[in-house]
Amino acid sequence: MDAPTLTLLLKGAGVSLALALTSTALATVLGAALTALGFSRFAALRALYRLYVYVVRGTPLLVLALLIFYALPALDLRTGPYVAGVLVLTLYVGALFAEVFRGGVLAIPRPQWESAKSLGLPPAAMLKRVIAPLVVRYTLPPYINVCVMTVKASSVLSIISVWELTLAAREIIERTLAVFTVLGVAAALYFIMCFGLDRLGRRLERRLMARGFAGEPG
Amino acid sequence: MIEVHGLHKAFAATPVLRGVDLHVDDGEVVALIGRSGCGKTTLLRCINFLEDYDEGEIRLDGHPLWYRTDPDGRRRRVPDQEARRMRQQMGVVFQQYNLFPHMTALENVCLGPRFSQKVPAADALTLGRQLLARVGLADKVDAYPAHLSGGQQQRVAIARALAMRPKVLLLDEITSALDPELVGEVEDVIRSLLPERIMMVLVTHALSFAREIAHRIGYVAGGVIAEIGRPEQILEQPQDPTLKDFLRRMR
Amino acid sequence: MTYLGWVTTYGPTYLDALGWTAVIAVLASVGAIVWGCALLLVRLAGGRWGARAVDAYVQVFRNTPVLLPIYLIYFGFPLVGLPWPAAVCGGLALVLQNGAYVSEILRGSFKAIDRVQFDAAKSIGLSPWSAFRKVVLPQVLVYSIPSLGNQVVLLLKDTSLLSAITVTELTMQAKLLTEQTGAAYEAFAVVAVLYLVLVAGAEALFRAAQRAVRWSR
Numbered sequence: 001m002d003a004p005t006l007t008l009l010l011k012g013a014g015v016s017l018a019l020a021l022t023s024t025a026l027a028t029v030l031g032a033a034l035t036a037l038g039f040s041r042f043a044a045l046r047a048l049y050r051l052y053v054y055v056v057r058g059t060p061l062l063v064l065a066l067l068i069f070y071a072l073p074a075l076d077l078r079t080g081p082y083v084a085g086v087l088v089l090t091l092y093v094g095a096l097f098a099e100v101f102r103g104g105v106l107a108i109p110r111p112q113w114e115s116a117k118s119l120g121l122p123p124a125a126m127l128k129r130v131i132a133p134l135v136v137r138y139t140l141p142p143y144i145n146v147c148v149m150t151v152k153a154s155s156v157l158s159i160i161s162v163w164e165l166t167l168a169a170r171e172i173i174e175r176t177l178a179v180f181t182v183l184g185v186a187a188a189l190y191f192i193m194c195f196g197l198d199r200l201g202r203r204l205e206r207r208l209m210a211r212g213f214a215g216e217p218g
Numbered sequence: 219m220i221e222v223h224g225l226h227k228a229f230a231a232t233p234v235l236r237g238v239d240l241h242v243d244d245g246e247v248v249a250l251i252g253r254s255g256c257g258k259t260t261l262l263r264c265i266n267f268l269e270d271y272d273e274g275e276i277r278l279d280g281h282p283l284w285y286r287t288d289p290d291g292r293r294r295r296v297p298d299q300e301a302r303r304m305r306q307q308m309g310v311v312f313q314q315y316n317l318f319p320h321m322t323a324l325e326n327v328c329l330g331p332r333f334s335q336k337v338p339a340a341d342a343l344t345l346g347r348q349l350l351a352r353v354g355l356a357d358k359v360d361a362y363p364a365h366l367s368g369g370q371q372q373r374v375a376i377a378r379a380l381a382m383r384p385k386v387l388l389l390d391e392i393t394s395a396l397d398p399e400l401v402g403e404v405e406d407v408i409r410s411l412l413p414e415r416i417m418m419v420l421v422t423h424a425l426s427f428a429r430e431i432a433h434r435i436g437y438v439a440g441g442v443i444a445e446i447g448r449p450e451q452i453l454e455q456p457q458d459p460t461l462k463d464f465l466r467r468m469r
Numbered sequence: 470m471t472y473l474g475w476v477t478t479y480g481p482t483y484l485d486a487l488g489w490t491a492v493i494a495v496l497a498s499v500g501a502i503v504w505g506c507a508l509l510l511v512r513l514a515g516g517r518w519g520a521r522a523v524d525a526y527v528q529v530f531r532n533t534p535v536l537l538p539i540y541l542i543y544f545g546f547p548l549v550g551l552p553w554p555a556a557v558c559g560g561l562a563l564v565l566q567n568g569a570y571v572s573e574i575l576r577g578s579f580k581a582i583d584r585v586q587f588d589a590a591k592s593i594g595l596s597p598w599s600a601f602r603k604v605v606l607p608q609v610l611v612y613s614i615p616s617l618g619n620q621v622v623l624l625l626k627d628t629s630l631l632s633a634i635t636v637t638e639l640t641m642q643a644k645l646l647t648e649q650t651g652a653a654y655e656a657f658a659v660v661a662v663l664y665l666v667l668v669a670g671a672e673a674l675f676r677a678a679q680r681a682v683r684w685s686r
Contacts, residue, residue, distance in 0.1 A: 058665040060629035062640055063657060070653030109315040114268050115375075116318075119330035119382065120306035122299075129333065133320045148532070155534035159633050166536050179545040187533045194532035 012168030013189040023089035031097025056095035085162040104139035144201030225274035236441030245415030249428035252438035309379025316375035317363040324359040349377040369400030389420035486642035500564035505571025530569035538562040559631035578612040618675030
């Protein structure tokens with residue numbers, strides 16, 4: 001493999017990573033908001049949560065991407081493919097995070113809620129000092145899994161013309177027919193990113209565990 | 219003092235409390251005993267409104283808690299902020315999972331004073347250290363709950379409840395989940411609180427401990443307090459037939 | 470055109486594509502489960518090297534997106550003298566990818582099931598292969614039904630990626646219709662609903678399987 005090709009692939013990997021990280025950051029916020037919706041006092045909001053999660057998880061990411069890709073120009077929003085890509089990923093991964101956070105909230109043992117209530121904590125303090133740290137504690141492994149998944153999911157965006165590693169690889173293949181080398185390198189790059197993220201996540205988990213922070217409830 | 223009048227509560231269609239009356243004087247320790255599912259824990263949880271109740275009134279030092287009556291006679295829940303202030307006057311210790319695992323013992327104890335009572339951080343820390351020393355855990359202030367034994371965790375939980383300077387302590391089977399050798403250290407802490415004449419309502423299966431520290435023992439059955447009296451009366455001369463049965467099984 | 474008009478006009482076209490999606494999904498799922506069982510066998514019977522090889526295989530497929538094997542087979546096989554149809558290439562890629570996940574599911578189930586049963590099978594003189602086939606595998610599969618159901622749903626959704634290699638399944642069909650008629654919303658909305666129906670169907674199937682198994686025990 002020659003240097004220009006390799007550089008191209010590396011650039012593509014950088015774009016994939018940037019797409020994934022941006023989307024996960026935004027999706028974390030969306031996911032938290034959705035989780036709150038899922039625990040709302042109002043049945044309509046809870047139903048909205050369930051509907052959103054059901055539709056997003058039951059539809060292939062590609063279909064969602066194509067919907068957005070075709071819908072945006074129709075709404076007169078001419079944004080570049082990257083914005084569309086981040087939007088799609090965020091909406092998709094946001095639903096996944098929502099389910100992860102929901103699981104975390106449900107995993108908090110009841111006496112912890114009740115201890116916080118019994119101490120008369122105001123809602124803001126309760127959320128910030130008790131609930132949020134506990135949810136992070138219980139959801140770190142699945143959270144990291146979803147982050148890794150997002151890196152892989154970013155490859156689907158290649159089909160809606162978002163230039164990233166997979167599209168870079170495909171373009172090179174269609175030009176040069178060097179299928180095995182190019183895809184091999186692309187696979188290796190994805191592997192490094194995903195595996196690396198996973199390892200980083202495990203290290204974070206271990207550090208938090210030492211402070212009695214991560215792991216089993218109670 | 220605490221007054222409970224005519225407390226009724228049903229879970230779905232099943233009535234659990236059918237008109238409970240209870241009176242706890244200042245400085246009094248009342249133990250609640252009874253079979254599993256009799257409602258003693260529900261009663262305790264209603265006192266601090268961790269459970270909602272359908273009918274009845276609860277008063278602390280004469281002030282009605284949790285509900286107000288409208289001018290037109292309807293009862294209305296007090297606003298959340300007021301409910302929080304009411305809760306601050308009661309300390310609760312549960313059977314397990316009391317402590318927040320992501321905070322040290324000291325942080326757990328100081329959490330209430332700092333964020334509910336707005337005590338300045340430095341004062342809260344001093345108070346926290348004092349209380350932890352009181353329960354015999356001065357050397358564990360910076361330990362996380364995962365590194366504490368069950369008995370130590372319960373002691374920190376007691377310290378945390380005391381940090382709020384409550385008028386009453388509500389203790390829900392606080393030694394039931396402990397290994398036998400750890401029960402003593404927790405009971406010692408409770409004993410040490412008696413001179414302070416703080417009101418306590420404890421739900422317990424530990425009859426000998428109840429006999430030792432309680433001024434009165436209440437036997438809960440059929441959704442009411444079927445019998446209540448001094449420990450010697452209740453444990454040695456029970457009147458209620460189900461109570462006799464219960465005591466026989468506990469021996 | 471209204472949604473209803475759309476559905477009636479293009480209904481048959483969709484059904485055709487739906488058929489392709491369903492067939493590929495079913496065949497690839499069966500293939501992935503069989504392949505996953507084979508990987509489990511290699512892990513159990515292949516000693517340390519067998520287990521390591523399977524681990525490496527699983528890691529590769531877990532950390533790379535499924536589009537890559539799809540492209541690899543579709544673009545690569547013709548180069549080595551195997552110009553297979555697109556659907557077969559795609560299906561094979563799905564089998565290889567999901568087989569990795571299936572083998573992990575089976576491994577988890579294997580660990581969770583009481584070893585005593587398997588040792589008993591060995592002690593009554595069953596050959597390792599018979600023991601595997603008649604005692605280990607059935608129990609592991611039954612235990613895994615819920616997780617396998619999840620994996621099948623994921624595979625079903627991944628069939629949409631075969632549109633990238635011109636297989637006329639549902640997503641490809643929606644793209645074609647959009648290009649023909651410009652009615653993007655209608656085209657994709659219907660497809661989204663059809664996927665939801667397929668997913669619901671697959672989940673119902675696996676729930677029924679779970680119940681059937683419980684009844685027979």
